[in-house]
Amino acid sequence: MGVMPAVLVGTNVKGKPNFMTAAWSTVACMAPPMVCVAINHARQTAKGIGENGTFSLNIASTKQVTETDYCGIVTGSHEDKSKVFSTFYGKLKTAPMASECPVNIECKVYKSVDCGSHELYIGEISEVYMSKDYTKDGSPDLSKIDPIVYSAGSYWQLGKPVAKAFSEGKKYKKK
Amino acid sequence: MGVMPAVLVGTNVKGKPNFMTAAWSTVACMAPPMVCVAINHARQTAKGIGENGTFSLNIASTKQVTETDYCGIVTGSHEDKSKVFSTFYGKLKTAPMASECPVNIECKVYKSVDCGSHELYIGEISEVYMSKDYTKDGSPDLSKIDPIVYSAGSYWQLGKPVAKAFSEGKKYKKK
Numbered sequence: 001m002g003v004m005p006a007v008l009v010g011t012n013v014k015g016k017p018n019f020m021t022a023a024w025s026t027v028a029c030m031a032p033p034m035v036c037v038a039i040n041h042a043r044q045t046a047k048g049i050g051e052n053g054t055f056s057l058n059i060a061s062t063k064q065v066t067e068t069d070y071c072g073i074v075t076g077s078h079e080d081k082s083k084v085f086s087t088f089y090g091k092l093k094t095a096p097m098a099s100e101c102p103v104n105i106e107c108k109v110y111k112s113v114d115c116g117s118h119e120l121y122i123g124e125i126s127e128v129y130m131s132k133d134y135t136k137d138g139s140p141d142l143s144k145i146d147p148i149v150y151s152a153g154s155y156w157q158l159g160k161p162v163a164k165a166f167s168e169g170k171k172y173k174k175k
Numbered sequence: 176m177g178v179m180p181a182v183l184v185g186t187n188v189k190g191k192p193n194f195m196t197a198a199w200s201t202v203a204c205m206a207p208p209m210v211c212v213a214i215n216h217a218r219q220t221a222k223g224i225g226e227n228g229t230f231s232l233n234i235a236s237t238k239q240v241t242e243t244d245y246c247g248i249v250t251g252s253h254e255d256k257s258k259v260f261s262t263f264y265g266k267l268k269t270a271p272m273a274s275e276c277p278v279n280i281e282c283k284v285y286k287s288v289d290c291g292s293h294e295l296y297i298g299e300i301s302e303v304y305m306s307k308d309y310t311k312d313g314s315p316d317l318s319k320i321d322p323i324v325y326s327a328g329s330y331w332q333l334g335k336p337v338a339k340a341f342s343e344g345k346k347y348k349k350k
Contacts, residue, residue: 002234002278002322003180003333004201026179026201028213029290036211036295038203059177062337069344083349103177113286113297115204120211120297122288142327147177149324149333150340152317158178158324159334162237165325169244174258 006068006148006155009037010056010087010096010104011048017082017096020045021072023150024118025057033125034110038118044076049121052094053109057123058085058101061134062146065155067100090127102134102145181243181323181330184212185231185262185271185279186223192257192271195220196247198325199293200232208300209285213293219251224296227269228284232298233260233276236309237321240330242275265302277309277320 004023011018025037035057039046049055060068067084074081085098090106097104107123134144142158149156179198186193200212210232214221224230235243242259249256260273265281272279282298309319317333324331 002182002320003178003324005178007177024202026211026213027199028211028288028295029293030215031292032290034290034293036201036203036213038201038211040205065338066343066347069338069340069342070347071344073341073344084347110290111288113203113288115207115209115285115297117206118204118209120203122290122295140327145177147326148337149178151322151333152315153340155337155340155343157334157337158326159332162323162330162332163240163244165244165328165330166248167244168241168330169246169248172241172245172259 002151004150006060006150008058008060008068008071008098008101009039009045010058010098011045012052012094012096013044013048013076017087018044018048018076019071019081019084019098020076021068028122034122035105035107035125036120036122038115038120040118046119049109054092054095055107055121055123056095056097057105057107058098059103060148061102062148062157064100065148068148090129092126097129099131102131104129177326179325181235181325183233183235183243183246183273183276184214184220185233185273186220187227187269187271188219188223188251192262193219193223193251194246194256194259194273196243203297209297210280210282210300211295211297213295215293221294224284229267229270230282230296230298231270231272232280232282233273234278235323236277237323237332239275240323243323265304267301272304274306277306279304
């Protein structure tokens with residue numbers, strides 16, 4: 001898919017926080033706000049979502065690139081990943097979120113679709129949390145967030161802006 | 176969601192190619208390979224998918240940034256977008272693809288989920304096409320593809336690599 005966001009999927013597995021790195025997530029709906037994420041059935045994360053019907057998506061900054069990759073390499077069935085991040089809980093009580101990440105999205109499963117190797121979980125957003133460390137005058141500051149882009153087996157920074165959306169297209173002239 | 180890929184969703188609407196810009200798409204499954212994309216119910220693209228049960232995702236390069244944004248601003252119900260790109264069809268016959276885009280993913284709807292304002296279409300990949308202009312020695316060349324990253328209302332280039340995936344995490348030391 002070219003470029004993808006690097007996110008950490010937070011779940012409670014047997015009552016303990018667990019985080020798994022995922023590149024396969026996006027927005028599923030605007031109203032009500034929903035996201036979706038594809039998870040291999042064998043993962044602890046799938047078990048955690050099954051237990052509680054909740055999960056979180058935590059958008060990682062390049063500051064967390066080592067921890068982010070670690071959570072993609074190591075399985076929660078062999079290693080305790082509950083201490084990789086400082087975790088907090090929101091109103092759903094069972095979706096752990098990583099304090100260090102700039103943005104945390106707390107979700108309740110709306111529906112899930114068995115696609116084969118992966119289950120596509122569609123989650124209704126319960127709340128979005130943003131750390132003050134990553135804002136400027138109360139708004140998200142992209143240069144502070146410095147989100148990780150995943151592409152072709154590597155993590156990348158955002159580069160130069162190419163054009164403004166909902167504006168650049170006005171230059172298009174029919175041939 | 177921080178960063179997202181800019182893709183063009185290709186559909187046949189009343190037998191004519193139509194392209195809509197979407198930021199809300201990702202991989203839904205590895206085996207069999209599937210993708211998903213969220214589309215507002217009011218869009219011509221939703222009508223096209225309803226007509227044929229097929230669609231394409233076309234990954235845009237920064238070379239196509241003006242056309243890409245144009246297809247996000249203008250609706251197919253008012254403007255004929257069939258000539259914005261040179262189109263070709265694959266084995267599904269009804270999913271138009273944009274020749275100018277580096278990567279074209281031809282899809283057949285597996286399932287779709289009504290999420291509210293948006294329908295989440297999950298498509299099984301029928302074929303992936305890659306233009307030779309964007310490869311080097313037969314492999315995709317990311318510097319040639321130069322994919323568009325959408326974030327915070329702008330289109331961006333990929334920046335510097337931060338770390339290798341499935342490698343960087345080995346540096347993580349438990350505290």
